[in-house]
Amino acid sequence: MRGNPAWQQDSMLAVHNWWHLALHHIELDDCGAALDLFDGPVNGHQSTLALELIDASALLWRLQLRGVDAGDRWAGVAERWAAMATDGNYAFNDFHAAMAFACAGRDDLLGLLREAQRRACARDDDNARFTSQIGAPGVEAVVAFVEGDHVRCAERLRAIRNQAQRFGGSHAQRDLVDQTLIAAAERGGQQRLARALQRERQLLAEQRRMQ
Template identity: 55%
Template sequence: MPLRTITDLTVSGASPRSLELHELAEHQFRCFIGDPVATVSAALEDSPDMVMGHVLLAYLMLLGTEPAGLPVAAAACRRAEGLPANEREARHVRAVGLLVGGRWRAAARVLEDLAIDHPLDALALQAGHQTDFLLGDSRMLRDRIARALPAWHPDMPAWHAVAGMLAFGLEETGDYARAEQYGRQAVERQPRDGWAQHAVAHVMEMQNRGRDGIAWMRAAPQAWAQDSFLSVHNHWHLALFHLGLDDIDAVLALYDGPVCADAPGLVFDLVDQSALLWRLHLRGIDVGSRWQALADRWAPIATTGRYAFNDMHATMVFAAAGRTGLIRAIADAQQAIIAGNGESVADNARFTAEVGRAATAAMAAFANGDYAQTVELLRPIRHISHRFGGSHAQRDVIDLTLIEAAARSGQQSLADALRAERALHAGGQATV
C-alpha cells in the first residue's frame, strides 16, 4: 500500500523510515533550519528510488542560486526522471528539469498548475514561492499561496509555512496590515519559521518602523537565528533597522558578527553583506578592509553567470575594492549570457539584458565617481527592476544609489524629487 505524507499525498518508492526523514527535511526547508540536504540524503540512502527525495534535493540545490549546486541538481533530476512516479511527482520532476535548464518562468508555471490541482502539496507551494522570489514576481508570491489557502487550516502541521509565505506575498504587494497579521500568526504557531519572521520584518522596513523592527527582531533571536540558514538575512534586516535610526555602531557590529563572521558563505549571504556595506558607502562611511575581504569571498564565483541580481552585488564589492579586472570579467560574462552562451542561462539572459547589465554598470560607475553616468543608467530601469528578482527591500539599493548619484552630480532637483517620492512611500518620513 503506498505511503502518504502528513497532508495525505501519495509518495512513490519510500519506506516508512525514508518518508519520516523526508518529512523532516521538508520541515527544515520550510523553517530554513538545520541541514535539510543531509536529512534528505539520509532518506535517499534508505530508499534510493524515492523520487521525491531526489526532487527535494534538487530544489535545495537550485533555489539558492549556488553555482556548485547546479551539477548536483542536474544529477538528482536525471535520477528522478528514471524512477516510477505518480502524476503529482512527475510534475515536480518536470519543474526541476526546467529549473536546471534555466527556464525559471516555465518552472513557476508548472508549479502553479501543480499547486492548483494539489493545494496541500507544501513543497510545490514553497518551490513555486521561492521561484517567484527569484523572478521578482510579487503578485505570484501572493496569489499562488492565496489560491491554496482554503485547503489549509491552522491545525495542520505545515500551516505556519503557508501563512508565512502568504505574509511575504502580501507585503510585496503592499497589503501591509494583513501581511503582518499572517506573519505574526505563523511565528506564533512555529517560532522557528525564519521566513515568516522575515516577512514581518519586511513590513516594518517598508513602513519605516525602525524601532518596531528592532523590537520584533530582538524579542526572540534564539528562535529565528539558531541553526538557521536564513540567519544572515534576518540579521541584515535588523541591521537595516539600526541604519534607519543612524546607529552606525550597531550596524557595523552586526556586520562583523552574525551578518559576516558567523555566515556559512552562501551566495545570498554575500549579497546581504554587499548590500549592507554599499548602504554605508552611500553615506560616505569608511568600512576599512571589509571591502577587500568581501571581494576575496566573491572572486571565485562572481563570473558564473547564474543570476543577474547577484552580478550587481558582486560588482558593488569589486568596484569599492578597486578590483577592475573582476568588474570587466562580470561584464564579459553578462555579454556572453545575453548572447546565449553558457549553460542554464535561458531566463537569466532576459534578466541581464533588461535590468542586470545596466544595474551592474551603474554600481561600477558610482564607485568610480561617475555620478552622472550612474543616474543615466539607473533611471530607465528603476521601475522595471523587479524583473531581475529580489524583494522591494533588496532592490531599494537601486533607488538609494540613484538619489545619492543625483545629489553628487549636481542634479539637486532630481534628488529632491526622489526624496519626496520616497517620503510618501515611507509614510511621510524619508529613509535615505
C-alpha cells in the same frame, strides 16, 4: 545587540534577519550599530553562500552611501564573490558582486563578471533578458558610482529602476537602487531629481505603513 533565538539557530535566514536589523539601525542613523552587525553575525563568519554575500555587499554599500569608512572590509567580501565572477547565471547576484569588486578595486574580477554577463545575454532564457535589460546596466551604474561619475550612474539607474523588480530580490533589497540613485543625483548636482525621489520614497513608505 540580541536577536531572537528562534531565528538564530539552524536557520538559513538568520543572516538575512540580522541584515534587516542592521537596516533598522541605519534608518535610526545608528551606523555604528549596523557596522557592528556587519562585522559580527552578517559577515563575521566569512560565508561563501551567495545569499549571504548579497546581504554583506548590500549592507556595506548602504553604510558607504551614509559616509561610513568601510576600511578593508570590501576586499574580503570581493574575494569570496570571486568564485562566482564567471557564472553569469543570476543578474541580481552579479549586481551585488560588482559592488564588492568595484569597491575593492578588483578590476580583474569586474572584467570576468562583465564577460560572463555578455555570455549570459547570448542565451535564450529569462536571465539573458534580465541581464541585458537590468543587470548589465546596473553593474555599469555601480562602477560609475565608485569611479565618481555620478551623472552616468544616475542615468543608468533611472533607466532601470521601474523594472528592477524583474531581476529578483525583495522590496527592501531593491530599495538599494533608489538609495543609490538619490545619492548619485545629490553628488552629481541633480538636486531636483534627488528631492523628487526622496519625496516619492517617503510617500511609498507611508503607504506601506498604512496597509
